[in-house]
Amino acid sequence: xxxxxxxxxxxxxxxxxxxxxxxxxxxxxxxxxxxxxxxxxxxxxxxxxxxxxxxxxxxxxxxxxxxxxxxxxxxxxxxxxxxxxxxxxxxxxxxxxxxxxxxxxxxxxxxxxxxxxxxxxxxxxxxxxxxxxxxxxxxxxxxxxxxxxxxxxxxxxxxxxxxxxxxxxxxxxxxxxxxxxxxxxxxxxxxxxxxxxxxxxxxxxxxxxxxxxxxxxxxxxxxxxxxxxxxxxxxxxxxxxxxxxxxxxxxxxxxxxxxxxxxxxxxxxxxxxxxxxxxxxxxxxxxxxxxxxxxxxxxxxxxxxxxxxxxxxxxxxxxxxxxxxxxxxxxxxxxxxxxxxxxxxxxxxxxxxxxxxxxxxxxxxxxxxxxxxxxxxxxxxxxxxxxxxxxxxxxxxxxxxxxxxxxxxxxxxxxxxxxxxxxxxxxxxxxxxxxxxxxxxxxxxxxxxxxxxxxxxxxxxxxxxxxxxxxxxxxxxxxxxxx
Numbered sequence: 263x264x265x266x267x268x269x270x271x272x273x274x275x276x277x278x279x280x281x282x283x284x285x286x287x288x289x290x291x292x293x294x295x296x297x298x299x300x301x302x303x304x305x306x307x308x309x310x311x312x313x314x315x316x317x318x319x320x321x322x323x324x325x326x327x328x329x330x331x332x333x334x335x336x337x338x339x340x341x342x343x344x345x346x347x348x349x350x351x352x353x354x355x356x357x358x359x360x361x362x363x364x365x366x367x368x369x370x371x372x373x374x375x376x377x378x379x380x381x382x383x384x385x386x387x388x389x390x391x392x393x394x395x396x397x398x399x400x401x402x403x404x405x406x407x408x409x410x411x412x413x414x415x416x417x418x419x420x421x422x423x424x425x426x427x428x429x430x431x432x433x434x435x436x437x438x439x440x441x442x443x444x445x446x447x448x449x450x451x452x453x454x455x456x457x458x459x460x461x462x463x464x465x466x467x468x469x470x471x472x473x474x475x476x477x478x479x480x481x482x483x484x485x486x487x488x489x490x491x492x493x494x495x496x497x498x499x500x501x502x503x504x505x506x507x508x509x510x511x512x513x514x515x516x517x518x519x520x521x522x523x524x525x526x527x528x529x530x531x532x533x534x535x536x537x538x539x540x541x542x543x544x545x546x547x548x549x550x551x552x553x554x555x556x557x558x559x560x561x562x563x564x565x566x567x568x569x570x571x572x573x574x575x576x577x578x579x580x581x582x583x584x585x586x587x588x589x590x591x592x593x594x595x596x597x598x599x600x601x602x603x604x605x606x607x608x609x610x611x612x613x614x615x616x617x618x619x620x621x622x623x624x625x626x627x628x629x630x631x632x633x634x635x636x637x638x639x640x641x642x643x644x645x646x647x648x649x650x651x652x653x654x655x656x657x658x659x660x661x662x663x664x665x666x667x668x669x670x671x672x673x674x675x676x677x678x679x680x681x682x683x684x685x686x687x688x689x690x691x692x693x694x695x696x697x698x699x700x701x702x703x704x705x706x707x708x709x710x711x712x713x714x715x716x717x718x719x720x721x722x723x724x725x726x727x728x729x730x731x732x733x734x735x736x737x738x739x740x741x742x743x744x745x
Contacts, residue, residue: 273302276334278327281426281447281712294322298331305334310342320351321665324445324694325739332357350668355396356381363392369596369624395669402673402697404744408724409683409703411435417482417657417688419461424475425452426717432458432706433722436485439679439689441702443728443736444720447712450692451661455491458690459659462489466657486688489657492643494636494665501550501564502538503631506593509646511600511613511627512536515592518584518607525582534579535589542579544570574628593628600627616648619678621671637666641675648678654686664695672697699736700725700743707736 274280277298288296297319304314319335320328332354339345339359347354355361362378365371366389377387384390385397394400415436422430427449434440442450452475460474466489497508506512516532519525525534534542537549547553547567551574555563566572573580573590580588585603595603597617604610617623620641625634634642640663647658663679664672676698683689683703693699706722710733721731728734729741 270302270306273305273334274299276305276330277302278323278330278446281714281716283713292322294319301334305338308341313344313346314338316345316347316349318349318351318666319347320349320354322446322662322694324443324735325353325696326735327446328353350666352396352669355392361392363387363390365389365391367624368621369598371624391668391670400669402669402676402701404700404725409438411438411704415482415485417480417485419453419458419477419480421478422453422457422475423477424456425449426714427452427457427475428717430717430719432719434482434688434690434706435704436482436688437683437686438703439683439701440691440704440706441699442690442692442706442708443694443699444708444716445710445712445735448708448710448716450708453708454659454690454692455661459489459491462486462657463491485655486657487653487655489659490647491659491661492640492647492663493661494640496631496636497634497639497642498631501552501630501632504593504628505597505617505622505625505631505634505642506627508631508642509613509617509649511610514607514610515589515604519582519589522582522584528578528582530579530582535575535582537574542575544574544576546570547574549574590628593626595627596624597627598623613645613649616645617642619648619674620645621667621674635666637663640665644675644678648682652682652685652687656682656687658682658687658689660689660691662693662695663691664693664698669697676701696739696743699740705736707731707734709734709736 279295279298301319319331323331328351335345335347336357349355360379361381361384363376363384365374365376377384377390377393381396384393387393412435417434417436419432422432430453432453442454444450457475457477460472461477461480462483463469465483466486497503506515516535519535520530520532533539537543543549544567546569551567551570551572552564553567555565557563575590580590597614601611601614601618604614622638622641622645625638663675667675672695679689691698699705702725704723705725705728707720707728708718709716709720720734721728725740725744729737729744731737
């Protein structure tokens with residue numbers, strides 16, 4: 263009995279969950295943690311001849327913990343199982359026996375197997391973006407020079423004691439791109455998401471929600487006019503929310519349709535082209551395009567509306583065309599198609615360009631928010647921020663923005679974040695991805711371990727300074743990247 267308990271606990275440690283308490287409530291676990299607990303229970307079962315399918319198991323894992331996870335997956339394979347992993351992590355791709363690369367691009371530009379076989383075969387295919395990054399033909403460069411910190415302009419949080427934090431003092435340079443790093447469970451989210459963000463939100467944005475975790479004092483918030491947390495929560499919870507409504511693209515589109523001569527002669531206003539109000543929408547589905555079917559004891563399902571065939575609008579509204587397209591056809595365009603279609607409308611072109619800049623060329627304008635992944639929702643939010651006229655005094659907080667992103671997407675994302683920094687804003691990113699960490703101006707590394715073994719700031723400074731810290735697990739993996 264004791265051996266069985268010991269073995270199962272060892273499996274939990276091997277998938278990087280050594281910092282969790284056994285009494286932890288399941289609803290407080292992140293998606294990655296829950297997935298790894300299921301993985302540990304499968305290893306404990308010791309089954310043979312099973313096909314395991316994992317979707318990005320490395321999410322939220324430090325490289326040290328990722329090494330253990332990969333060892334666990336190889337152990338599963340060695341038992342006589344088949345392990346299929348959807349993954350962007352370089353170490354996972356290198357550890358695989360067989361790689362299938364899908365592309366070449368995203369959305370309509372993808373959907374084909376570009377290359378498959380051992381990693382060497384992928385690297386030999388010039389059309390494979392993955393192969394190019396894995397072989398080093400393309401790579402994310404280390405900046406030739408970093409933006410220097412101004413010791414006069416800092417944000418200083420003292421005495422942070424939430425969860426496992428041990429009376430931490432955090433000093434963030436203003437106007438720089440800072441990465442918060444450390445092994446899983448070392449206290450990064452507690453320090454930034456549960457302490458710094460709620461304090462800043464109360465004092466800068468006047469919010470009354472979320473009590474910050476215990477802390478003693480904060481200085482330097484006068485350098486900012488607002489704080490924005492760009493997280494991976496959905497941009498909306500119903501099929502009515504979509505990238506067009508969220509980014510503010512939909513209002514000028516409706517105004518364009520209302521300005522068409524046919525519309526004016528019929529007396530149509532921009533409201534006619536909204537699927538949220540009566541008049542122009544299909545009343546059978548109330549502009550959803552789908553009908554919700556309640557399945558007792560099962561999740562609800564959505565089926566296309568019989569009346570409008572999923573087009574959301576009534577026949578009269580769909581008779582109005584702008585440049586030969588109905589409002590439904592415009593909402594069905596990908597961001598890339600819409601950018602070209604509205605090229606002559608500056609206000610629209612600018613907002614659509616920011617969506618392209620964050621790598622969302624393939625999603626549709628009217629795509630339901632419920633079908634966007636966490637990473638996509640986060641980038642839609644980032645695009646909305648980019649399209650606003652900035653003051654250059656904003657504090658941006660992002661938690662693992664590279665989740666679900668390919669090397670090429672990370673390159674695009676970094677350009678956008680550096681662009682925000684160059685406008686004078688301060689970017690704080692919690693991240694494990696070494697390509698992001700090596701391009702940061704400043705790093706704050708927590709540790710040394712997870713849970714009660716962490717909660718301290720080991721080192722902070724430029725990537726070159728952090729790479730020399732012997733107590734830091736991050737330093738061990740970062741050092742080779744800076745050469």
